[in-house]
Amino acid sequence: MRQVAERAGVALATVSRAFSAPTKLSPATLRRIEQASEDLDYTVNLNARALRGQGSGVILVLLPDIGNPFFSLLLKGIEEGAREAGQAVLIGDTAGEPALRERSALQVQARAADALILLDGQVPFAAGSRGRARLLRAPVVAVSERVRDEVVPYVGIDNVAAARDVATLLADAGHQHVAHIGGPDGSSLSAERAEGFRAGAAARGLSILGTVVGRFTTESGRKAAEAILSWPQRPTAVFAASDEMAMGFIAAAQARGVSVPDEIAVVGFDDIAFSELFAPALTTVRQPRHAMGRAAADLVVRWRAGSRRSVILPHEVVMRDSFGPPRRR
């Protein structure tokens, strides 16, 4: 930068202003400085800028598995929102391990990132610890899955209401005996969806024959099928808390000669890309993942005292072939 100043015949400060507040300069000198920078092919050093105090312009995103398409689409929304605000996105795959989560989160304490978006329902560092307290001085929002810490705003859909909608849908179609394949125990998602489904079922006199605990994977969906299909009384419909589990269930059911939706109707959750291509095409609850990502990015970017509000986005039940009324046989 010093060289640029010399070449343009101005002071260092002027060059600095040329990049941070171009309007404050006379067009003539601005022009000269641009020319000089071009010649020397100079670029501002973002580290120096960050050090000086403007923040690093980086948003850190913590997620449990970046290979999972569900998260990568959220990430796309975040990336888009961040980019438009001139921010960059740093990712940390925590693989669900607290140690990795904390290691990544250190980027915030070390000022390499100045905001944090949580996609895995966990705030790094133990509740009440100094590490967490320090972390929460920065903008932090939770997406898709809520976190325990009440201070952290949430961006996502109303999972309770969505699951209730599914129960209503099943009841309306005439189902009376159903089953639920839930997510793992620790997750707020699992709890909310199970709760909503229960509430909706109760309200409409639907009997839930049983609930199986899965892990959001196709494999656990398969296992759930083994269990459910050998119950003494077979449900006429199943609600899975994720599309992967729904697909696993259907695959296993078909392998056993049980037809979907003719003998059992299936409803999933998330509307991942392949739900539409799956045979039978999956009826499911769509989450506006892209919009969720954007909303989260917007939240941390415009982080003022007033804006620390949760954002609940609308969900939508997408009707496809895996769902139908119960068959009289």
Added chain:
Amino acid sequence: MRQVAERAGVALATVSRAFSAPTKLSPATLRRIEQASEDLDYTVNLNARALRGQGSGVILVLLPDIGNPFFSLLLKGIEEGAREAGQAVLIGDTAGEPALRERSALQVQARAADALILLDGQVPFAAGSRGRARLLRAPVVAVSERVRDEVVPYVGIDNVAAARDVATLLADAGHQHVAHIGGPDGSSLSAERAEGFRAGAAARGLSILGTVVGRFTTESGRKAAEAILSWPQRPTAVFAASDEMAMGFIAAAQARGVSVPDEIAVVGFDDIAFSELFAPALTTVRQPRHAMGRAAADLVVRWRAGSRRSVILPHEVVMRDSFGPPRRR
């Protein structure tokens, strides 16, 4: 850090060493410094460190679509390799647009990142431009898709050989008349796969009735099906340059009452997660995406003069239900 020094009763430089080269200190003072840092809950400022000259410890990854599972799995490998080397991963979704690509790449020039991994087959900035020359002073590697610039090492599979393998496979099964659904024209991937398929077909006397240009999407696979199925002579097998196109083709074929693999055998490329769940399960070429990501990360991390070598990883043809011998009818 100054405060830590005071509290521990040592000089600034000593505190610095405590974090960058702990072994160089006497256990006693190290202990005191750790204690003091703990008390003041101090963390090194990575911006200052980067400014001072060590590099930022960040790897920038440029990709065309982070919502695409193919890339996110590559990203997972990169993230893992980077993390183990103490590096962080910054992502830039270019959406295929040169402007966005250059904007992201600026992070390298601005010293916010000190290495670059290219997932979209394009080097930012025009060939021969000063911007590109400057960029290439940093460690840069291309993954999955080659780039024009000969200086940039490539990490991926041998696409020509893989496509040749597919042709051989078809010939061995007894097919004689086949078709190819290729990728878009600009991509080296398309060219290499088409070339390998042609070569393999020629070597075995396989006749390629025609080639359709797709865009790696299910939708373009559907369109390709419309075209191919109305050719005067119908091929008995189709090789698609991506699984998405293969699935689109199959879906459209089935919708027209053409059975796969009974009337037409289909082979895809990539082995994305859903290929196994698809009905019929897709025969395809597997790329070791995770290993590719890791290899790329390792390459930029250990970037010495000697290590600028391309890495070719082994591919594998995965046999599933969408492929079979031609039916005599």
Added chain:
DNA sequence: TTGTACGCGTTATCAG
């Protein structure tokens, strides 16, 4: 509108 001077937090260098 433009210039001067200082400090941000680290680390490399050189002494001790």
Added chain:
DNA sequence: CTGATAACGCGTACAA
């Protein structure tokens, strides 16, 4: 093994 000091590149009072 430890201490003192300069320098990294930038932004910002403050002065002109």
